[in-house]
Amino acid sequence: MNRVPGKRRQTPRRKRGYHHGDLRRALLGAALDLLARKGPAALSLREVARRVGVSHAAPYRHFADRDALVAAVAQEGFEELARAMGAAVSGPAAPLDRMRAMGHAYVRFALERPAHFRVMFSMDADAREAYPALARAADNTYDRLLAEVRAGQRAGIVRDTDPEALADTVWAAVHGLAVLLLDGQLRRPETEPETRIDPMLDNLRMGLLA
Amino acid sequence: MNRVPGKRRQTPRRKRGYHHGDLRRALLGAALDLLARKGPAALSLREVARRVGVSHAAPYRHFADRDALVAAVAQEGFEELARAMGAAVSGPAAPLDRMRAMGHAYVRFALERPAHFRVMFSMDADAREAYPALARAADNTYDRLLAEVRAGQRAGIVRDTDPEALADTVWAAVHGLAVLLLDGQLRRPETEPETRIDPMLDNLRMGLLA
DNA sequence: TGTTTGATGTTTACGGCGTAAACTTTATGT
DNA sequence: ACATAAAGTTTACGCCGTAAACATCAAACA
Numbered sequence: 001m002n003r004v005p006g007k008r009r010q011t012p013r014r015k016r017g018y019h020h021g022d023l024r025r026a027l028l029g030a031a032l033d034l035l036a037r038k039g040p041a042a043l044s045l046r047e048v049a050r051r052v053g054v055s056h057a058a059p060y061r062h063f064a065d066r067d068a069l070v071a072a073v074a075q076e077g078f079e080e081l082a083r084a085m086g087a088a089v090s091g092p093a094a095p096l097d098r099m100r101a102m103g104h105a106y107v108r109f110a111l112e113r114p115a116h117f118r119v120m121f122s123m124d125a126d127a128r129e130a131y132p133a134l135a136r137a138a139d140n141t142y143d144r145l146l147a148e149v150r151a152g153q154r155a156g157i158v159r160d161t162d163p164e165a166l167a168d169t170v171w172a173a174v175h176g177l178a179v180l181l182l183d184g185q186l187r188r189p190e191t192e193p194e195t196r197i198d199p200m201l202d203n204l205r206m207g208l209l210a
Numbered sequence: 211m212n213r214v215p216g217k218r219r220q221t222p223r224r225k226r227g228y229h230h231g232d233l234r235r236a237l238l239g240a241a242l243d244l245l246a247r248k249g250p251a252a253l254s255l256r257e258v259a260r261r262v263g264v265s266h267a268a269p270y271r272h273f274a275d276r277d278a279l280v281a282a283v284a285q286e287g288f289e290e291l292a293r294a295m296g297a298a299v300s301g302p303a304a305p306l307d308r309m310r311a312m313g314h315a316y317v318r319f320a321l322e323r324p325a326h327f328r329v330m331f332s333m334d335a336d337a338r339e340a341y342p343a344l345a346r347a348a349d350n351t352y353d354r355l356l357a358e359v360r361a362g363q364r365a366g367i368v369r370d371t372d373p374e375a376l377a378d379t380v381w382a383a384v385h386g387l388a389v390l391l392l393d394g395q396l397r398r399p400e401t402e403p404e405t406r407i408d409p410m411l412d413n414l415r416m417g418l419l420a
Numbered sequence: 421t422g423t424t425t426g427a428t429g430t431t432t433a434c435g436g437c438g439t440a441a442a443c444t445t446t447a448t449g450t
Numbered sequence: 451a452c453a454t455a456a457a458g459t460t461t462a463c464g465c466c467g468t469a470a471a472c473a474t475c476a477a478a479c480a
């Protein structure tokens with residue numbers, strides 16, 4: 001049950017009337033919109049159903065429960081983030097520049113869609129295991145970064161230690177920066193949030209030592 | 211209204227019967243316990259009241275609403291984290307060692323009390339503004355780190371750039387590691403989670419460059 | 421072509437939640 | 451001792467997630 005993703009309409013334009021046409025997608029869209037406007041606390045199945053104009057039980061034909069809807073929204077977020085990061089590295093060629101571009105895309109995504117970003121990381125490991133598509137989408141972003149680290153090492157630019165540890169470090173720093181900015185935890189009023197990332201990436205490059 | 215913190219009983223042992231004795235603290239304790247056992251979703255005013263043996267409206271004498279209770283729990287978390295970090299730096303004398311100890315304490319706290327840690331960072335900046343005590347408790351942990359960075363610079367060990375940017379970098383990396391480990395996002399099965407922090411701190415020290 | 425059938429959506433119902441208002445009880449200061 | 455305000459209770463309302471029974475429609479098959 002619950003719809004196989006690939007089985008969708010070949011000619012989706014035909015508006016070939018289901019009962020609704022394409023609930024699921026409509027629900028997802030409404031959920032995302034609600035999330036952006038009113039925050040995570042306001043994201044309820046009933047409100048989403050209301051906005052889409054169906055009964056409050058209709059969503060259960062497409063999502064097992066509220067968590068499943070949230071997981072689907074999170075998954076969409078990871079896919080969009082992966083796209084943004086992909087677009088970012090389409091420009092620069094040098095590994096370090098590519099990593100910088102990815103970092104920017106990551107932080108920008110977080111700052112532009114805070115509620116969405118938050119939801120993406122709101123499920124703990126156990127909860128996430130029930131949604132393998134989500135896990136795959138999330139892994140994807142890590143793999144992109146790791147590839148750049150390895151490329152940097154092959155080019156002799158990046159230090160030759162465990163590449164996964166290096167990728168962990170960079171990802172943790174970028175992710176940490178994103179969530180701390182979101183939390184307003186290290187926002188000092190003078191500085192534009194996004195300008196924080198370049199000094200940070202410089203510090204990562206150079207290290208702490210004198 | 212809502213109790214001035216300092217005005218509490220001088221001799222709290224006397225069990226000088228309020229109606230309850232010391233609700234608020236009991237509520238906070240129950241909330242923390244519930245959080246640890248059942249996760250953030252299960253943290254409800256009514257359940258907390260039930261556990262403490264009081265009517266479901268009683269908590270409103272001590273907390274304006276559910277968010278206020280959550281904020282108080284978060285604040286306790288920051289205070290405890292600050293204590294843990296304080297205890298960690300009581301040993302080593304060298305700035306870099308102290309930073310390492312602080313990082314360990316931070317990640318350990320997150321891994322040992324995941325639900326609590328999550329709650330601490332679950333409120334966005336706007337929401338947090340309503341709870342200045344929370345904000346102060348949170349700032350405290352940052353200031354400890356910044357002090358170590360400055361000490362390292364004075365000792366000539368740490369690179370002489372903007373110390374706040376350096377502190378941001380280290381904090382972001384440590385915080386990012388903590389939340390990613392919690393999310394199971396970069397857990398690779400072979401390695402013990404806490405062993406991740408030392409390679410990361412080494413990478414921070416040395417930088418990425420070859 | 422007409423019928424069946426499974427997918428999609430609705431109605432009704434239940435209990436839990438946050439919160440407000442009106443009420444009762446108790447501790448404390450005069 | 452008694453008034454008063456703080457602390458706790460009861461009752462009530464509307465929202466939520468979810469389950470079950472029911473209705474409707476699209477499509478496959480006879």
